[in-house]
Amino acid sequence: MQKKILITGATDGIGAETAKALAAMGHSVLLHGRNTDKLMAIANELSQIKGAGPVEQFSADLSILASVDQLADAIAQHHSHLDIIINNAGVFKIPSPITEDGLDSRFVVNTIAPYRLTQKLMPLLDASSRVVNLSSAAQDAVNLEALAGNVHINDDFTAYAQSKLALTMWSRAMAQSLGEQGPTIIAVNPGSMLASKMVKEGFGVAGKDLSIGVDILCRAALSEEFSSASGLYFDNDIGAFSSPHPDALNEAKNDGVVEVIEAVLKKHL
Numbered sequence: 001m002q003k004k005i006l007i008t009g010a011t012d013g014i015g016a017e018t019a020k021a022l023a024a025m026g027h028s029v030l031l032h033g034r035n036t037d038k039l040m041a042i043a044n045e046l047s048q049i050k051g052a053g054p055v056e057q058f059s060a061d062l063s064i065l066a067s068v069d070q071l072a073d074a075i076a077q078h079h080s081h082l083d084i085i086i087n088n089a090g091v092f093k094i095p096s097p098i099t100e101d102g103l104d105s106r107f108v109v110n111t112i113a114p115y116r117l118t119q120k121l122m123p124l125l126d127a128s129s130r131v132v133n134l135s136s137a138a139q140d141a142v143n144l145e146a147l148a149g150n151v152h153i154n155d156d157f158t159a160y161a162q163s164k165l166a167l168t169m170w171s172r173a174m175a176q177s178l179g180e181q182g183p184t185i186i187a188v189n190p191g192s193m194l195a196s197k198m199v200k201e202g203f204g205v206a207g208k209d210l211s212i213g214v215d216i217l218c219r220a221a222l223s224e225e226f227s228s229a230s231g232l233y234f235d236n237d238i239g240a241f242s243s244p245h246p247d248a249l250n251e252a253k254n255d256g257v258v259e260v261i262e263a264v265l266k267k268h269l
Contacts, residue, residue: 002053004082005221006030006075006121008062008114009089011038013196014134014213018086020045021214022221023052030056030079032071032089062089062113063105065268072120082124084221086132087114087167093156101268103149106156110163111147115170115261122182129183131171132220137192137237139165139245142253147260166257168233168244173254175231184230187244188220191236212236 005022009015011033023029023046031046033039039057046055056078060071075082091109099105103112118131125131140161145151147166153159168187175185190213216236220226226234235242247253 002027003084003222004028004030004079005084005086006032006082007086007088008032008117011035011042014190014194014210014217015086015088016042017210017214018088018217020049021218023055024049025218026051026053028054028056030058030075030082032058032060034059034061062109062117063091063099065101065108065112065116065265068113068116069120069269072117075121076124079124081126082121082129084130084132085118085121085125086134086217086221087118088134088217089113090134090164092160097156097159098152101149103264103268104146104152104159104163106153106159106163107147107149107166110160111166111170112261112264114167115174115258116265118174118185125183127181127183130221130226131183131185132217133167133171133185133187134217135168135171135187135189135233135244136161136164137189137235139168139248141245141247142166142169142257144256144260147257148264165245165247166261169248169254169257170261172231172233172244172248173251173258176251178230182230184227186220186226186229186232186234188216188234189236190216 010019010031036059043055043057060067097105138161142162146153171185171187193207194213233244
């Protein structure tokens with residue numbers, strides 16, 4: 001059965017390769033990217049794949065919260081239902097990490113934007129839908145003041161690790177709050193040091209085969225083994241569901257992360 005699948009950050013790396021794989025299976029793919037030229041290029045590439053399903057393009061800068069809302073509104077104008085959201089877009093090492101709202105781009109793009117996008121698109125999702133959030137093996141205790149934009153973290157890796165734990169924490173909190181009535185929400189570490197643009201720029205290494213990450217994202221989106229995994233964390237470095245950072249198993253701390261995200265959204269939107 002053809003699925004309607006939104007992939008954020010679909011112009012490079014794992015996002016682009018996952019889009020190609022899902023298009024080749026005949027699914028309808030909604031591509032998100034920031035660069036319209038890159039979006040058009042990947043859309044054209046997908047359309048040339050034998051047996052590819054419909055392909056659509058949506059441009060938005062996820063470091064700008066108002067743009068996240070505009071993206072959600074644009075998708076909702078064209079679609080009444082989504083089967084899968086793959087929140088893949090992420091940043092690690094960037095020249096100017098402070099957004100026009102005075103927030104940290106690492107937290108905005110990696111944590112707050114996917115939360116807001118999922119929240120805004122929730123009316124398009126049902127109990128059969130899935131939200132796959134790209135987490136990481138890099139997870140560090142979240143400084144709530146940094147998440148709120150009140151203090152700045154100078155170290156790129158620390159900010160990235162905190163943003164990915166915060167994503168994992170809200171994934172679990174949202175899954176628990178929605179229960180069986182909501183979509184399946186899964187945090188996935190697609191694999192450490194894969195050959196993405198982020199790894200090449202951030203660590204200066206080629207990285208491992210991207211197909212490792214593509215395979216697990218397709219499985220998380222489509223396979224039966226993930227159908228009852230809402231709120232869980234899958235670590236593809238070991239190829240199994242696993243425990244994330246201990247903070248993500250603490251409901252009070254998860255709720256604290258959600259409260260800060262909601263406060264940021266209320267302040268800036």
